[in-house]
Amino acid sequence: MALPAQSPTVSVVPDIEYGPPPELRFRRRLRLRRTAAELWAARELVRALAERDLRARYKQAVLGFAWAVMTPLLLMVVFTLVFNKAVKIDTSPTPYALFTYVGLITWQFFSNTMNQGALSLSANLSLLNKVYCPREVFPLATMLVAAVDMLIALGVMGVLFAVFWFPPAGTFYLALPLLLIQIAFTYGVALVLSVSVVYLRDIRHLLPIITQMGVFATPVAYPLDKIPHRLQEVYVGFNPLAAVIEGYRKAVLYGEYPDMRLSLIAAGGALVVLVGGYVFFKKLETGIADVA
Amino acid sequence: MSPDGTIRTEHLWKRFRADRQRMLLRDRVEQMGRRLRGGGPEDWSWALRDIDLHIEPGDAVGLIGSNGSGKSTLLKLLTRVMYPYAGTVDVRGRIGALIEIRAGIHPDLTGRENIYLFGALLGLKRREVAARFDAIVEFAQLNTAIDRQVKFYSSGMQMRLGFAVAAYLEPEVLLVDEVLAVGDAVFQQKCLDRMREVLEQGTTLVFVSHDLAAVESVCSRGIWLEQGTVRVDAGIREALGAYRESIEAKTEASARVGEPVQLLKCEVRGTERDSPATGEGLVVDLVLGGDHRNPAMLHLGVSEGTASPVFSLRHEITTKDGEARVRCVIPRLPLPRGRYTLWVGAYGMWHIEGQSLMAWHPAGQFEVYGPELDPPPRAVVLAAPVYVEHEWS
Numbered sequence: 313m314a315l316p317a318q319s320p321t322v323s324v325v326p327d328i329e330y331g332p333p334p335e336l337r338f339r340r341r342l343r344l345r346r347t348a349a350e351l352w353a354a355r356e357l358v359r360a361l362a363e364r365d366l367r368a369r370y371k372q373a374v375l376g377f378a379w380a381v382m383t384p385l386l387l388m389v390v391f392t393l394v395f396n397k398a399v400k401i402d403t404s405p406t407p408y409a410l411f412t413y414v415g416l417i418t419w420q421f422f423s424n425t426m427n428q429g430a431l432s433l434s435a436n437l438s439l440l441n442k443v444y445c446p447r448e449v450f451p452l453a454t455m456l457v458a459a460v461d462m463l464i465a466l467g468v469m470g471v472l473f474a475v476f477w478f479p480p481a482g483t484f485y486l487a488l489p490l491l492l493i494q495i496a497f498t499y500g501v502a503l504v505l506s507v508s509v510v511y512l513r514d515i516r517h518l519l520p521i522i523t524q525m526g527v528f529a530t531p532v533a534y535p536l537d538k539i540p541h542r543l544q545e546v547y548v549g550f551n552p553l554a555a556v557i558e559g560y561r562k563a564v565l566y567g568e569y570p571d572m573r574l575s576l577i578a579a580g581g582a583l584v585v586l587v588g589g590y591v592f593f594k595k596l597e598t599g600i601a602d603v604a
Numbered sequence: 605m606s607p608d609g610t611i612r613t614e615h616l617w618k619r620f621r622a623d624r625q626r627m628l629l630r631d632r633v634e635q636m637g638r639r640l641r642g643g644g645p646e647d648w649s650w651a652l653r654d655i656d657l658h659i660e661p662g663d664a665v666g667l668i669g670s671n672g673s674g675k676s677t678l679l680k681l682l683t684r685v686m687y688p689y690a691g692t693v694d695v696r697g698r699i700g701a702l703i704e705i706r707a708g709i710h711p712d713l714t715g716r717e718n719i720y721l722f723g724a725l726l727g728l729k730r731r732e733v734a735a736r737f738d739a740i741v742e743f744a745q746l747n748t749a750i751d752r753q754v755k756f757y758s759s760g761m762q763m764r765l766g767f768a769v770a771a772y773l774e775p776e777v778l779l780v781d782e783v784l785a786v787g788d789a790v791f792q793q794k795c796l797d798r799m800r801e802v803l804e805q806g807t808t809l810v811f812v813s814h815d816l817a818a819v820e821s822v823c824s825r826g827i828w829l830e831q832g833t834v835r836v837d838a839g840i841r842e843a844l845g846a847y848r849e850s851i852e853a854k855t856e857a858s859a860r861v862g863e864p865v866q867l868l869k870c871e872v873r874g875t876e877r878d879s880p881a882t883g884e885g886l887v888v889d890l891v892l893g894g895d896h897r898n899p900a901m902l903h904l905g906v907s908e909g910t911a912s913p914v915f916s917l918r919h920e921i922t923t924k925d926g927e928a929r930v931r932c933v934i935p936r937l938p939l940p941r942g943r944y945t946l947w948v949g950a951y952g953m954w955h956i957e958g959q960s961l962m963a964w965h966p967a968g969q970f971e972v973y974g975p976e977l978d979p980p981p982r983a984v985v986l987a988a989p990v991y992v993e994h995e996w997s
Contacts, residue, residue, distance in 0.1 A: 332617040332654065332690035340687075353727075368712045371753075440699065443725050444684045512632065589884035598687040601680060602620065 327489035340598050342591065350446045357445055361453035366427075366460060380461040381468050384416045391416070403535065404522045406565045407476045410469075414564065415557045417465045422464040422516045422553060423523045424458035425451070429502030430519055433600065434509045440600055447597050448590070451502040455495070479601055481567030490559045492571060493582045497552045500585035510600055530554055535561070536574075552578035552585075608697030609661030609776040609808040611682060616655040616691035618677055618832075621649045651677045653832040655691070659825075661776070664809040664821035666840055668816065668847050673829040675812045676863050679781050682810065697776025698727065702767070702799070711755035715746055715765055718754055722769040736772045743794065744768035771798045777808045796822065816844055835882060845943060852966060853947060863898035865923065865950040865962040872946060872970040875933070882941065882974025886934040890948065892962075893927050898953070900961050905947035906931060906939070908989045913947060914939065920953070940977045940991040945969050 370377060388409055395401045396408035402540045403411040432450035433440065440447065473480055530551060531538070536558040539547055548555035555578035559570030606612065652674045653767040659665055667675045680686040683701050698866050709718055719740055723733035733740075741750050744764040754762060761958050780799065799822055803809055819840070821825070826843025836846045868891040875885030888904065899922045907914035915938075921928045949964035977989065 331619075331650070332615060336615050336617070336690040338688045338690055338692075356730055357724040357727075360721050364710050364713060364717070364721050367717060368710050371712045439725070441680075441685060442683075444699070445725060445727070514630075601686040 338598075340595055342594055347594070349448070351448065351452075354446050354449050358449045358453050358456060358589065361449065362456035362460070365453070365457045377464060380464040384413065384420050384465050385468065387416050387420075389411045391533050401534055406561075407478055410472055410476055410478060410565060411535075411561060412533055413472060414560050415530070417462055417469065417529055417533045417551050418494060418553060418560065419530060420465065421458050421462045421494065422501075423526065424461060425455045425498045425502050426505060427519050427523060428454040428457065428507035430516060432502075433506045434513070434516075437510070437600075447504060447507075447600065448593060451499065451506045455499055455502060458498075478565075480564050483562075483567050483569065484564045486563035486570055487560050490556045490563070490575065491574070493552050493579050494556045496579075496586040497556075497582035498559050500582065500587075500589035503589040504585075507593045507596045507600070511603060520549060530559055544574060548574050548578045551579045552582040554578070606694075606696050607661050609806070610694075610696045611657060611659040611693045611777060611808060611810070612692075613655050613657045613681075614692045614694075616657075616681065616693060617650065617689045618652040618653055618659050618674075618681060618686070619650050621648060636960075650832050652681070655832075655834060657827070657834075657837075659810070661808050662803075662806045663825055663826075664803055664823045665811065665825045665827055666819035666843070667810060667812045667827050668819060668843065669829035669835075674829075674832040675829055676781055677778050678829070679810065679812055682777075682779055687836075695777055698773070699777045699779065700726070700770065700773035700775025702770050702778060702780040702795070709754050709762055709766060711961060712753055714753055715741075715750040715757070718765060719750075719769055722766060725769060726773055728769075728773065733769075735823055740768045740772050743771055743798070745791075760791075762787070767795070770898055771795070774802075774805075775807060777810070778802055780809070780811045780813075782813050801824075816848070820844055849943075852969070863960075863962045864894050865883060865892055865900055866894040867891075867962065868893045868927070868965055870946065870948065870967045872968065877934075880937055880970060880972050882923060882939060882972060883936055883993065886937045887941060888932040888934075888946065890931065890932075891927065892921065892929045892950070894923060896923055896950075896961055898922070898956075900950045901953055902930060903947075903949045903951065903964065905964075906948075907945050907947060914944075914989060916947075921950070937972065938990050938992070939972045940989055941972055941974045942989060943971050 349543070369379075375382070391412045392409045396403075401408065429451035432454050433447065436450060505515065505519075527533075529551050536544065536554055539554075555571070555574040559575055562568040562570050608662055633820065649837070655674075655678065667678065669675050675708055677686065681688055681699075683699055684695075685695070686805045710721070710997055713721070719737065720730065720733055723730070741747065744761070744767070746761060746765065749757065749761065757765070778799070778801055796818060799809065799811070803822065809822070811819055811823055823840045826836070826840040827834060827845075828840060828847045838846075839965050869889070870891075871887075871889040872880065873887050873889075874880040875887055880886045890902070890904075892902070902921045903916060903918045905916035907913045917932065919930065919932065945966045946968050947964055948962070948967040949960070950962035952959035952961055977991065
């Protein structure tokens, strides 16, 4: 019998000093090419997860996808009544409803991704404990769901243009580069929150507060001009969505070029959030199965 | 560069927190405060200690050990779900874990939709799932229910659904963790059959189970983990033998007192020589005592390890004078070479029919000399350890 000489009682060593030599310690190394390849290989999984959420929602709710239309529309009505009729924010020549709707679509995309994405890992913990896949697909899938909602809301916007008899400006294509900023920032925030919630469950109680405050801290209901000019650069650095929304309005509603300087600052801010968030996510990802 | 299907771990360490820790901000703040004050050290316990493993493609390895010995942790490290504290894990090729993934089932989706979702989770492409779809449905015995919402499934159906997708991965490395605990007998058999099928294709298998018979039936190599270290790494029979012996040592330690019938002496020998041998006679001498004065039924059994007995015999005895001497002779012992356990128990008769007078317990062990059993073909259930006289022509 090949029993080793070592006796089993020796191994009960509660001493923390007893352990592997430090040079053997596992270190998380991030290789961009490898993680990118892995994420690309998991594209079908992202799709399947998003499809699961969409299908499930479609089956559960009587109104199904109508909610994707209703939410920004109802908010638009409320905002129009409050900010246009009561507070009297002037957005002429653009109808205020359209003005705020652009902001609301962007904000809805962000807040949906943030709220769902933050819980995307913790809701699937038992799965994460059994199956390996790049973990960032979970927040990514929730962003994909939010993107579908955004597309539906964009369709409604087409109807709104007709209703208000206000054609979109010819410069609307300038909105596309801004969309990248929006996606980068939103995904970065979702990454940070999703992995944080796994380690600190109470962060999810913060989410409604962030959502509520954020909608007013972002120029959804008012133009960026309301912010003092000298503060605008700092402001969009921390909240790139402000520059994004302002840029969308200029490109789609006013037929102007988005402010280049503010857009670049916003892009920089979004990139920092995305890269920082990704590294943060990847570092903390290694411990998910330990705390699950 | 190692070929696909190779598993290699070097100096693998893993630890877990020993103190109860909740994932709340309040606890973290407390913990930070303690650390700032330079308070007591954190409490960690090692789950794996310096594990070095090398598994070649096509090996079938059984991981055995008591609860908490680190088997599941090791498996999680191999699947890359968990990350090591120190050391390296290197698994080549596609890893498939035969696990029950009920966790991912969405109750509002149909079985069909869930199968595609699982496939994606396990790394299968959509068309790969489509190609195996019928086999998966067949395996899960779902038939017409496949287009029904999963919330209307029985729990067994849900379990089989999750499992079936995993079973139809075609990985280079298959990891199986205690799946046979769930599901009915038919399904368990199906799972074992599927594992053998996969093995035939040259897949590497790592199988964790407490069902030692199942492990023995599919694995060729056994690794016994104890308290996070490899205790024995050898052929499956050898590893299981060592493991069973340690279990027996623990079971025997619990002495039985106060029973109406007591086993005073127990001796096993061969008729022709001291040690029993295959095909020769075996003598069991028992001396029983105790306060019981009426006839009792004495049961005698022989098992390999702690499994169910290979055979059992019974005999009526009476401890009239406070002692009863019984001898049992088996003229031709049908056991192959190996180590066996003798089990004894005594039960009441007549008005106390079936009442336990001396609980069924292992009374001792003996070695049998003789020929080894012919090995069965690879990946076939190991036959019961019975030596059958035979002739080829």
